[in-house]
Amino acid sequence: MKESIEEREIxxxxxxxxxxxxxxxxxxxxxxSGMVFGLEIVSMKWMPIVSLxxxxxxxxxxxxxxxxxxxxxxFTFYFNMDSLIALGSVIAYITGALHFFxxxxxxxxxxxMIMTIFVTGKYIESKARGKASSExxxxxxxxxxKARVLRGxxxxxxxxxxxxxxxxLIVKPGxxxxxxxxxxxxxxxIDESMVTGESLSTDKFVKSLVIGATVNQDGVLHVKATKIGxxxxxxxxxxxVEEAQGSKVPIQRFADKITSVFVPVILMLAGLTxxxxxxxxQDISRAIGVAISVLVIACPCALGLATPIALTVGSGIGAKRxxxxxxxxxIQTMKEVGTVIFDKTGTIxxxxxxxxxxxxxxxxxxxxxxxxxxxxxxxxxxxxxxAIVDKVDGKRPKGVKKFKILxxxxxxxxxxxxxxxIGNRTLMKERKVDVKKVEEKTKNFEEDGKTTMIVAQxxxxxxxxxxxxxxxxxxVEAVKKLQDSGYKTVMITGDNERTAKAIARDVGIDDIxxxxxxxxxxxxxxxxxxxxxxxxxxxxxxDAPALKQANVGIAMGTGTDIAxxxxxxxxxxxxxxxxxQAINLSKATFGKIKQNLFWAFAYNVVAIPLAVAGVxxxxxxxIAMALSSITVVTNANLLRRKRI
Amino acid sequence: xxxxxxxxxEVEMKKIKLTIEGMHCASCSSNxxxxxxxxxxxxxxxxSVMTYKGFVEADDNVKEEEMKKAVSRAGSYExxxxxxx
Numbered sequence: 001m002k003e004s005i006e007e008r009e010i011x012x013x014x015x016x017x018x019x020x021x022x023x024x025x026x027x028x029x030x031x032x033s034g035m036v037f038g039l040e041i042v043s044m045k046w047m048p049i050v051s052l053x054x055x056x057x058x059x060x061x062x063x064x065x066x067x068x069x070x071x072x073x074x075f076t077f078y079f080n081m082d083s084l085i086a087l088g089s090v091i092a093y094i095t096g097a098l099h100f101f102x103x104x105x106x107x108x109x110x111x112x113m114i115m116t117i118f119v120t121g122k123y124i125e126s127k128a129r130g131k132a133s134s135e136x137x138x139x140x141x142x143x144x145x146k147a148r149v150l151r152g153x154x155x156x157x158x159x160x161x162x163x164x165x166x167x168x169l170i171v172k173p174g175x176x177x178x179x180x181x182x183x184x185x186x187x188x189x190i191d192e193s194m195v196t197g198e199s200l201s202t203d204k205f206v207k208s209l210v211i212g213a214t215v216n217q218d219g220v221l222h223v224k225a226t227k228i229g230x231x232x233x234x235x236x237x238x239x240x241v242e243e244a245q246g247s248k249v250p251i252q253r254f255a256d257k258i259t260s261v262f263v264p265v266i267l268m269l270a271g272l273t274x275x276x277x278x279x280x281x282q283d284i285s286r287a288i289g290v291a292i293s294v295l296v297i298a299c300p301c302a303l304g305l306a307t308p309i310a311l312t313v314g315s316g317i318g319a320k321r322x323x324x325x326x327x328x329x330x331i332q333t334m335k336e337v338g339t340v341i342f343d344k345t346g347t348i349x350x351x352x353x354x355x356x357x358x359x360x361x362x363x364x365x366x367x368x369x370x371x372x373x374x375x376x377x378x379x380x381x382x383x384x385x386x387a388i389v390d391k392v393d394g395k396r397p398k399g400v401k402k403f404k405i406l407x408x409x410x411x412x413x414x415x416x417x418x419x420x421x422i423g424n425r426t427l428m429k430e431r432k433v434d435v436k437k438v439e440e441k442t443k444n445f446e447e448d449g450k451t452t453m454i455v456a457q458x459x460x461x462x463x464x465x466x467x468x469x470x471x472x473x474x475x476v477e478a479v480k481k482l483q484d485s486g487y488k489t490v491m492i493t494g495d496n497e498r499t500a501k502a503i504a505r506d507v508g509i510d511d512i513x514x515x516x517x518x519x520x521x522x523x524x525x526x527x528x529x530x531x532x533x534x535x536x537x538x539x540x541x542x543d544a545p546a547l548k549q550a551n552v553g554i555a556m557g558t559g560t561d562i563a564x565x566x567x568x569x570x571x572x573x574x575x576x577x578x579x580x581q582a583i584n585l586s587k588a589t590f591g592k593i594k595q596n597l598f599w600a601f602a603y604n605v606v607a608i609p610l611a612v613a614g615v616x617x618x619x620x621x622x623i624a625m626a627l628s629s630i631t632v633v634t635n636a637n638l639l640r641r642k643r644i
Numbered sequence: 645x646x647x648x649x650x651x652x653x654e655v656e657m658k659k660i661k662l663t664i665e666g667m668h669c670a671s672c673s674s675n676x677x678x679x680x681x682x683x684x685x686x687x688x689x690x691x692s693v694m695t696y697k698g699f700v701e702a703d704d705n706v707k708e709e710e711m712k713k714a715v716s717r718a719g720s721y722e723x724x725x726x727x728x729x
Contacts, residue, residue: 005665
């Protein structure tokens with residue numbers, strides 16, 4: 001691959017740096033040997049000539065881009081820091097010539113040093129910036145370059161860009177999965193850590209979905225490509241990270257406002273400084289020197305980079321662990337959040353319910369109850385319905401007519417001439433079905449955290465089917481960690497109170513909101529917001545409105561799908577530990593931003609008045625400026641040391 | 645309300661990602677941002693000096709050439725890649 005913009009920029013500054021120092025070192029040697037050791041290699045009288053000659057290439061060749069851009073900015077009113085450096089160094093350079101016309105102080109030597117230190121600072125800064133955004137570079141290189149495709153009976157190796165959707169790719173052990181797809185032949189385990197942050201490898205067999213760029217461990221897989229190019233999981237992650245790094249954090253607004261007027265304000269300040277010094281001291285040389293110091297000490301970079309650099313490092317670290325910060329705003333809001341609301345199904349639990357118990361009112365007719373239930377539920381898309389259908393797999397379900405989904409309550413339909421109802425208590429009450437015969441059993445199931453479906457024929461109750469969705473292994477740990485950090489945890493679910501309480505007890509959650517219809521989740525979140533900011537954790541597919549409503553929406557990636565539009569933070573793996581990590585990462589990143597902004601402000605508030613007061617030599621001023629932006633960038637990189 | 649919504653829906657908005665070379669400081673990105681905002685059709689711009697990317701939201705009237713010119717007008721910057729969503 002051809003070198004990136006970043007590498008080109010670093011290489012560019014490096015070239016300038018070498019060139020500039022080659023000419024600046026002799027100037028410094030000659031200047032300081034006279035000043036410090038009294039060795040006059042060149043008569044002091046001719047020193048300006050030396051500085052002007054040796055300094056010319058430094059400023060007008062190696063610094064040409066800065067001079068050109070800076071001077072142009074002065075005329076087009078698109079000022080940037082080049083304008084300050086260009087003006088500062090050119091004025092300093094000219095004093096060398098003016099020396100022969102009566103100016104007492106000569107800053108032409110300083111001119112070269114200013115430019116040289118500037119490019120050196122930029123070189124160091126660009127390298128540190130490169131490091132800050134290194135994770136995205138790694139992501140970009142993660143994708144497979146080649147794929148082995150089965151065409152007819154022949155295996156041929158082709159470029160990844162030539163793979164078409166629907167083609168069957170062969171992946172051998174140790175190779176990368178070329179693109180997103182579905183396994184059509186073979187079995188293997190796959191290391192997905194590079195994209196999801198999940199450290200355990202996942203077993204894959206026929207019909208399993210696989211993610212491009214993950215590594216096949218031990219078996220040969222035939223994978224049918226389902227997504228290519230910019231539709232892949234990896235491409236989406238890269239897009240998310242890039243967008244996040246370009247997004248803004250509200251705290252930055254003030255700094256941005258200052259940055260946008262910074263250069264013109266400094267230009268005016270330098271002018272005023274010059275006039276005042278000249279008026280009060282009558283020393284034009286000194287006035288010029290002080291004005292140059294003001295020009296070169298001021299740097300909008302530290303201020304302007306403070307936030308984006310920390311955000312870049314933070315989102316990079318996150319991406320490596322499968323935590324994708326979509327909106328910079330979220331990391332600021334996160335520190336105000338006091339309550340974390342979890343959706344139950346698919347978030348706290350695995351989202352794959354299984355039938356655990358069947359109870360029949362008529363003795364020994366459990367199977368029939370189940371078949372009746374399965375016959376109706378076969379027509380429903382609900383995950384619980386699927387669990388019931390899966391349970392009777394193989395046994396022929398009966399024909400059903402007039403099937404109807406009763407939202408939030410259950411289903412109904414005609415089996416032959418019999419009216420069948422399956423659903424919760426609300427539905428049974430509505431249809432005046434007497435549930436006394438199953439009441440006890442239902443209660444027991446629910447107290448175990450199971451979801452129950454009462455099956456009735458006409459007004460007669462037939463039995464109960466209990467379904468349970470097991471809790472994810474690390475949900476308990478994650479909830480505990482959140483509580484230890486002072487968060488209130490709430491679970492929201494469509495289950496009835498008894499079931500919800502049982503699950504909450506198992507997971508250790510503080511509070512529950514039960515009996516919530518799917519469409520009402522956002523409303524419940526809104527109610528909770530009245531007593532403070534909340535984060536909502538959901539799977540992103542059904543929970544989009546609630547994710548949007550919450551102050552911070554954390555969407556869980558489900559397997560190979562990633563909910564791009566929902567959530568301020570997206571977790572690539574479906575583990576609740578990711579929520580804890582995301583919160584810690586947000587806090588750490590925001591802390592770094594505040595630190596950076598503080599230092600950048602403090603630097604300018606202290607340094608500029610000192611320069612105006614005339615206590616800083618232009619070269620010292622330039623060194624201080626270079627250090628200020630290097631400090632901010634380096635400090636942001638320290639975020640990496642933080643344990644998330 | 646309905647009328648307003650219909651009017652908004654008529655103008656197709658698109659997201660364009662520009663890769664910009666030459667930005668090296670924080671005022672660079674704010675200059676590029678300021679210049680791009682003046683391009684006809686552009687509704688929102690976010691430029692990051694960190695990623696060398698500019699994210700532009702614009703309607704169909706926006707012209708690629710105009711955006712490229714606007715970037716160059718703001719200083720010694722150059723658009724090296726344009727991706728449309």
